[in-house]
Amino acid sequence: MNIDPAWLAPTYFLDYQTPSIQDFVRQAVGDAQTPRDKAVRLFYAVRDRIRYDAYRFRVEREWYRASHTLAEGAAYCVPKAVLYAACLRSQDIPARPGFADVRNHLSTERLIKLMGTDVFSWHGYVSLLLDGRWLKATPVFNIEMCERFHVLPLEFDGTEDSLMQPYDARDQRHMEYVNFRGEFDDLPFDQLAGEMHRDYPHLVAAALGDKLGDFAHDAIHEG
Numbered sequence: 001m002n003i004d005p006a007w008l009a010p011t012y013f014l015d016y017q018t019p020s021i022q023d024f025v026r027q028a029v030g031d032a033q034t035p036r037d038k039a040v041r042l043f044y045a046v047r048d049r050i051r052y053d054a055y056r057f058r059v060e061r062e063w064y065r066a067s068h069t070l071a072e073g074a075a076y077c078v079p080k081a082v083l084y085a086a087c088l089r090s091q092d093i094p095a096r097p098g099f100a101d102v103r104n105h106l107s108t109e110r111l112i113k114l115m116g117t118d119v120f121s122w123h124g125y126v127s128l129l130l131d132g133r134w135l136k137a138t139p140v141f142n143i144e145m146c147e148r149f150h151v152l153p154l155e156f157d158g159t160e161d162s163l164m165q166p167y168d169a170r171d172q173r174h175m176e177y178v179n180f181r182g183e184f185d186d187l188p189f190d191q192l193a194g195e196m197h198r199d200y201p202h203l204v205a206a207a208l209g210d211k212l213g214d215f216a217h218d219a220i221h222e223g
Contacts, residue, residue, distance in 0.1 A: 001132055006185040007094035013082050013187040014097075016090035018067040024049075025087050036130050036158035038091045039137075043156040046084040047139035050075055054111055055212035059193045059204055077140045081124030082187055084139045094129035096183035098136060099192075102164065103176040114203040114212075119178060121199060122192050125163065127183040134183075136161040 010017045016025070028045035032038045051074040062068055066086035069079040081097050088095035102123040112118055125138040137156050146153040156162040164175035197204055206212050 001129075003094055003129075004185070007096060007129070008089050008092060009185075010086070010089065011186045012061075013064050013066065013189070014086035014089060015065055015067050016086040020067055020070055021083075021086060021090065024070055025090050028087070029091065035091070035093050039088060039093055039128060039130060040156055040158045042084060042087045042091070043137055043139045043162070046080055046087065047154070048142045049073075050080055050083065050142070052076065052080065052141050052145045054107065057203065057207050057212065059196055059207065061189055064187055064189060077138075078122060078124035078187075078192070080140055081126050081138075084137070085126045085128075088126070088128050096127045096185060097187050098125045098127045098183040099123065099181040100125065100177050101179040101181070103178055111203075114206055115200050116202065121195060122181070123164075130158055135159075136163055138162055138164055140164075 015021065024045070025042065028041050028049075029038050030041065032041050050069060053074040054076050056063075056072065056075050056079075063075075064079050064082055066079075066083040069075045069083045075083075078097075078099075085095040085097050099122050101119060101121045103118055104120050104123075107118065107120075124140070125136050127134050127136055129135075135158070138154055139156070141149075141151060141153065143153050145151075154162050154164065163177070
């Protein structure tokens with residue numbers, strides 16, 4: 001298979017050449033030697049060391065840079081996917097941010113009200129090339145968030161896709177994939193931001209006014 005250089009290149013968003021990401025990757029990879037082992041270790045590092053927080057949603061470019069997500073230590077699915085893709089590329093593992101529209105049954109009432117729907121467009125994952133096969137991996141919900149929402153944590157072994165489960169740990173509806181948008185060489189920020197403004201104006205306004213609050217607090221209170 002021919003490797004497109006774009007699948008390995010640093011970009012404004014996938015800025016893996018920055019010292020902070022280089023340090024993060026070095027610590028996460030450790031003594032792993034194979035691309036598969038490195039990809040698995042990086043998956044868990046991004047999943048659990050970067051806390052999932054749906055209220056960290058913003059529409060400013062800077063918020064989607066991998067280095068910014070690492071510095072924040074918390075993010076929603078898209079910046080976490082961008083970070084994972086950047087880490088993979090730093091280890092010469094071809095990777096592309098991927099996106100899908102999903103119906104999420106595990107959210108807060110406040111977030112659903114702000115969005116006006118339970119369909120989340122531009123849900124982020126990563127498509128990565130290992131052993132000649134493209135796999136999908138979703139390093140989104142950290143282990144603590146999974147326990148809080150009674151969701152089985154997503155695992156990744158580098159041989160099979162790791163996508164959100166349709167049912168949670170209590171056998172209730174969790175996530176439905178409504179539409180796959182595909183994978184991209186870089187984050188298509190302008191398209192993403194434009195659709196966020198169009199489809200979720202109240203959520204965007206709350207984010208701009210820094211009025212989203214604490215996702216974990218709402219999850220605990222509503223649970």
